[in-house]
Amino acid sequence: MLDAAAERLVAQGYTATTLREIAADIGIKAGSIYHHFESKEDLFIEVFSRGIEVMVDAFGDVDTAMNGCDRESDRLEAHVRAHLGALFEHGSFTAAHVTAFFTAPEELRSAIVPLRDDYEHRWNALLADVLPELDSARLPIARLFLFGAMNTTIEWFDLSGDLSLDGLANLITVQFLEGVDALNLQRSTR
Amino acid sequence: MLDAAAERLVAQGYTATTLREIAADIGIKAGSIYHHFESKEDLFIEVFSRGIEVMVDAFGDVDTAMNGCDRESDRLEAHVRAHLGALFEHGSFTAAHVTAFFTAPEELRSAIVPLRDDYEHRWNALLADVLPELDSARLPIARLFLFGAMNTTIEWFDLSGDLSLDGLANLITVQFLEGVDALNLQRSTR
DNA sequence: GTCTATAGGGAGATAGAC
DNA sequence: GTCTATCTCCCTATAGAC
Numbered sequence: 249m250l251d252a253a254a255e256r257l258v259a260q261g262y263t264a265t266t267l268r269e270i271a272a273d274i275g276i277k278a279g280s281i282y283h284h285f286e287s288k289e290d291l292f293i294e295v296f297s298r299g300i301e302v303m304v305d306a307f308g309d310v311d312t313a314m315n316g317c318d319r320e321s322d323r324l325e326a327h328v329r330a331h332l333g334a335l336f337e338h339g340s341f342t343a344a345h346v347t348a349f350f351t352a353p354e355e356l357r358s359a360i361v362p363l364r365d366d367y368e369h370r371w372n373a374l375l376a377d378v379l380p381e382l383d384s385a386r387l388p389i390a391r392l393f394l395f396g397a398m399n400t401t402i403e404w405f406d407l408s409g410d411l412s413l414d415g416l417a418n419l420i421t422v423q424f425l426e427g428v429d430a431l432n433l434q435r436s437t438r
Numbered sequence: 439m440l441d442a443a444a445e446r447l448v449a450q451g452y453t454a455t456t457l458r459e460i461a462a463d464i465g466i467k468a469g470s471i472y473h474h475f476e477s478k479e480d481l482f483i484e485v486f487s488r489g490i491e492v493m494v495d496a497f498g499d500v501d502t503a504m505n506g507c508d509r510e511s512d513r514l515e516a517h518v519r520a521h522l523g524a525l526f527e528h529g530s531f532t533a534a535h536v537t538a539f540f541t542a543p544e545e546l547r548s549a550i551v552p553l554r555d556d557y558e559h560r561w562n563a564l565l566a567d568v569l570p571e572l573d574s575a576r577l578p579i580a581r582l583f584l585f586g587a588m589n590t591t592i593e594w595f596d597l598s599g600d601l602s603l604d605g606l607a608n609l610i611t612v613q614f615l616e617g618v619d620a621l622n623l624q625r626s627t628r
Numbered sequence: 629g630t631c632t633a634t635a636g637g638g639a640g641a642t643a644g645a646c
Numbered sequence: 647g648t649c650t651a652t653c654t655c656c657c658t659a660t661a662g663a664c
Binding site for chain 4 (some may be wrong): 266267269278279282287406
């Protein structure tokens, strides 16, 4: 049911997604949803929360796996790869979060914002490590650029195309760190 | 009326925006809208079209003004500035387009796609000029990165903050061309 | 845990007066 | 060009049977 809700969110946004559709997708009737959730808002709070959870878990896994890594650019790339993995490889929760969060009503959003903030702080800390020379005032801007690059891939990246997720993660990382020249030099600039 | 519709689109997305609200915003009743447009879809087709028009016009103006410019990075930065100007300084049409286009029904979107394609082609041509060394297969990806950086600013950039639109355009351009190092070296790396 | 039935509200759209 | 009144449809949510 949560999966169906997430997929509808990605395709249609919050308001256009109806409980009838979600119910039909999983073969029940709309009224039955209220046995599991108190309201539409309640259901989607759960969906958006899981979207963050998937990202945070992926982030944590990389932190563990990359514990002894001394090359900061590799750590960054692994985290970029994990974020993209959350977007494309772990169901629709994160994709739903990234695409539909701003289409949800304000009350719902404010319930989710603390979780979003937590994830953003992790990235700020990571970037401060990876880029110690970066002015701390510029750090959130750098993060926003990187988030923009990662999250907009959902509008154009095709998992079944020539470019793999690993390749995309490398592309985004080197583009972020070294600029457009890096787009011609995949893997060779590290 | 179109302005009111655009502002509602930015704030709420397509489905959540009602004709009653738009009518109330400009002091008329919902039924009166149908004297000007045949349907809700019709009205928003006009709004989304103007969003593109504003961008295309801004792009054309820069082409004219930068005609004799021999520094390609300056040309690029001027176009980035123009795109940001369309987003933040010329009403809500472009902002509405960028934020709400994907919340609109498929039929409406397909009517607008040709206009979007036209604008994208102009940028592809520009980037091919500015970055002649860039593999042509990578060119659309470079454009998508740049669009991602420009368009996501709408979620965080504040016109009344410390950073000006000129500064933001410079930041985005050098970040795009030279990577994150450029974030510490505004204006000095050109 | 799911069903049917339905309440209550609000949406887009239309007709005809002014 | 705008109004009022209204139609039809579909939404969220509830109540009670199974």
